[in-house]
Amino acid sequence: MSQIEDAVAKHYTTGALTDRVRDALKASGVDPDAATVADLKAGDEFHTGGVLATDHLFDQLSLTHATRVLDVGCGIGGTSRYVVDRYDSTVTGVDLTPEFVETAAALSEIVGHSDKVEFHVGSALDMPVPDAGFDLAVMLHVGMNIEDKAGLFAEVARALATGGSFALFDVMAGETDEPLAFPLPWSSVAETSFVDAPELYKDAAAAAGLELEAETDRTEFAIKFFEEVFAKIAESGPAPLGIHLMMGETAPEKFQNYVANLHAGRIRPTEMIFKKTG
Numbered sequence: 001m002s003q004i005e006d007a008v009a010k011h012y013t014t015g016a017l018t019d020r021v022r023d024a025l026k027a028s029g030v031d032p033d034a035a036t037v038a039d040l041k042a043g044d045e046f047h048t049g050g051v052l053a054t055d056h057l058f059d060q061l062s063l064t065h066a067t068r069v070l071d072v073g074c075g076i077g078g079t080s081r082y083v084v085d086r087y088d089s090t091v092t093g094v095d096l097t098p099e100f101v102e103t104a105a106a107l108s109e110i111v112g113h114s115d116k117v118e119f120h121v122g123s124a125l126d127m128p129v130p131d132a133g134f135d136l137a138v139m140l141h142v143g144m145n146i147e148d149k150a151g152l153f154a155e156v157a158r159a160l161a162t163g164g165s166f167a168l169f170d171v172m173a174g175e176t177d178e179p180l181a182f183p184l185p186w187s188s189v190a191e192t193s194f195v196d197a198p199e200l201y202k203d204a205a206a207a208a209g210l211e212l213e214a215e216t217d218r219t220e221f222a223i224k225f226f227e228e229v230f231a232k233i234a235e236s237g238p239a240p241l242g243i244h245l246m247m248g249e250t251a252p253e254k255f256q257n258y259v260a261n262l263h264a265g266r267i268r269p270t271e272m273i274f275k276k277t278g
């Protein structure tokens with residue numbers, strides 16, 4: 001693991017996460033040993049817009065039960081479970097943070113997905129997966145921790161079969177090049193944050209032999225989503241189960257800075273879908 005990767009994994013490690021998710025389920029009135037995929041959704045999709053964003057991305061893709069899916073930077077496996085639940089596909093998740101991988105496996109076992117998913121600790125730049133082993137790679141809110149975008153795209157292209165797709169949803173650089181306000185959900189300091197312009201992603205993809213099929217700026221969606229989240233919290237307080245469980249004590253500050261950066265045009269949550277043609 002590189003020094004940056006080590007620092008990133010430390011950033012995401014908050015301790016006893018599986019137990020805290022179980023406690024939050026109990027506090028929400030759900031038996032943790034009988035939790036469903038839907039019960040977990042409020043706390044297991046660690047990206048802007050949660051499952052609404054996942055729906056938007058997957059509604060543009062064609063999956064069947066036979067689609068072999070790679071979840072790059074899978075976190076605690078929310079998107080992996082979404083895929084198994086919606087399509088009955090098989091999923092391999094890879095993530096840098098051991099605590100997240102452990103929680104991903106524990107939660108997937110609870111919902112009965114153990115025979116459909118496997119999770120591995122590993123870097124997106126050197127994934128423990130075979131060449132051409134996947135029909136679809138997805139990556140949600142991971143690239144902001146990875147400086148080497150060319151290496152990232154080359155590694156995903158290696159893992160994809162010809163004709164396979166790569167669908168991503170990342171926080172990319174906005175129109176202004178003002179410095180970002182920190183801490184942010186993916187990094188508390190500038191040194192482990194690599195928020196790049198959409199053009200850089202597209203250049204890296206082209207160099208790896210991936211052809212752009214779709215690109216969507218999700219800024220308006222993100223602004224509306226956070227307005228609704230903040231209104232709900234003002235009305236009834238934070239729910240026990242939420243992505244704040246993965247963000248430590250500074251979670252409120254991280255959310256506020258994210259929204260301030262969004263309104264200032266410093267960041268632009270963006271979806272891209274590529275195809276491996278060659």
Ligand SMILES: C[S@@+](CC[C@H](N)C(=O)[O-])C[C@H]1O[C@@H](n2cnc3c(N)ncnc32)[C@H](O)[C@@H]1O
Binds near residue numbers: 122142145
């Ligand atoms: C904001 S979370 C998103 C998790 C998940 N994709 C989701 O949407 O719920 C970012 C994730 O990227 C992982 N990550 C960051 N850098 C990585 C790298 N170089 N290789 C693999 N995973 C990485 C982190 O460990 C973390 O789980």
